[in-house]
Amino acid sequence: xxxxxxxxxxxxxxxxxxxxxxxxxxxxxxxxxxxxxxxxxxxxxxxxxxxxxxxxxxxxxxxxxxxxxxxxxxxxxxxxxxxxxxxxxxxxxxxxxxxxxxxxxxxxxxxxxxxxxxxxxxxxxxxxxxxxxxxxxxxxxxxxxxxxxxxxxxxxxxxxxxxxxxxxxxxxxxxxxxxxxxxxxxxxxxxxxxxxxxxxxxxxxxxxxxxxxxxxxxxxxxxxxxxxxxxxxxxxxxxxxxxxxxxxxxxxxxxxxxxxxxxxx
Ligand SMILES: Cc1cc2nc3c(=O)[nH]c(=O)nc-3n(C[C@H](O)[C@H](O)[C@H](O)COP(=O)(O)OP(=O)(O)OC[C@H]3O[C@@H](n4cnc5c(N)ncnc54)[C@H](O)[C@@H]3O)c2cc1C
Numbered sequence: 001x002x003x004x005x006x007x008x009x010x011x012x013x014x015x016x017x018x019x020x021x022x023x024x025x026x027x028x029x030x031x032x033x034x035x036x037x038x039x040x041x042x043x044x045x046x047x048x049x050x051x052x053x054x055x056x057x058x059x060x061x062x063x064x065x066x067x068x069x070x071x072x073x074x075x076x077x078x079x080x081x082x083x084x085x086x087x088x089x090x091x092x093x094x095x096x097x098x099x100x101x102x103x104x105x106x107x108x109x110x111x112x113x114x115x116x117x118x119x120x121x122x123x124x125x126x127x128x129x130x131x132x133x134x135x136x137x138x139x140x141x142x143x144x145x146x147x148x149x150x151x152x153x154x155x156x157x158x159x160x161x162x163x164x165x166x167x168x169x170x171x172x173x174x175x176x177x178x179x180x181x182x183x184x185x186x187x188x189x190x191x192x193x194x195x196x197x198x199x200x201x202x203x204x205x206x207x208x209x210x211x212x213x214x215x216x217x218x219x220x221x222x223x224x225x226x227x228x229x230x231x232x233x234x235x236x237x238x239x240x241x242x243x244x245x246x247x248x249x250x251x252x253x254x255x256x257x258x259x260x261x262x263x264x265x
Contacts, residue, residue: 003034025038025043029069066109178197205219228257
């Protein structure tokens with residue numbers, strides 16, 4: 001849609017162009033920004049013109065630029081030994097969008113918009129990704145994506161900060177993972193997503209979509225069904241919108257969590 005409050009769209013070419021004043025916001029793929037009115041915005045600063053390399057394979061794993069499109073991440077060739085790489089396509093497919101959106105929507109845009117059904121947020125939390133944030137004073141800070149997304153449309157980003165990249169650890173990518181998702185309708189928005197990952201002798205279970213912010217439940221050993229159920233029952237922020245009532249999301253999350261536990265045990 002036309003954003004009639006905008007005065008300009010500015011292309012960023014280096015970090016000094018990222019000064020974001022009141023009324024300014026970063027523009028990535030624009031698929032969310034241009035999907036609803038943004039009356040408080042007067043300027044968009046295009047991040048894609050910074051031409052950050054989309055994906056860098058490092059000895060430690062992967063560095064995915066915030067501006068990497070979902071398409072580029074999905075198309076990244078399989079790396080031998082990275083047995084949880086299948087999560088990339090599974091998470092991308094859980095976006096309620098035609099694949100055309102994958103060509104524009106970025107990994108960083110999906111995480112920063114912080115919707116409960118954030119498909120790339122799910123991926124990042126499930127793989128213990130680290131968010132690399134460029135701060136307004138020219139510095140950098142890092143934090144787990146699990147802590148970066150704090151609620152419905154809220155993150156720890158402070159004014160003037162930009163998400164630069166997500167870092168994924170090769171050792172984590174080498175751990176087996178299982179994905180489960182449910183929606184009220186066949187092509188509906190995710191109602192609940194659960195991803196399990198074997199971490200050594202233990203299990204890490206990530207809950208998204210059914211909750212207002214991601215939950216990461218870590219167990220030193222594979223929990224029993226009762227132990228896992230008890231941990232999920234501690235969650236008290238079940239999300240409520242037309243894509244699912246809180247009691248349904250809770251029941252589905254419990255069911256999906258048990259399925260991933262059984263698959264990975
Ligand atoms: C048809 C359709 C279906 C959708 N279905 C889903 C769905 O199922 N689940 C879901 O989670 N979302 C869904 N969305 C919304 C989705 O989150 C976005 O479309 C997409 O992931 C956002 O990416 P983008 O690159 O287009 O971000 P943009 O629209 O460019 O930006 C999104 C927000 O993030 C900010 N931002 C972007 N990049 C950065 C950065 N690097 N640092 C700081 N701030 C930044 C922007 O200022 C803006 O506030 C859907 C959208 C459409 C159009």
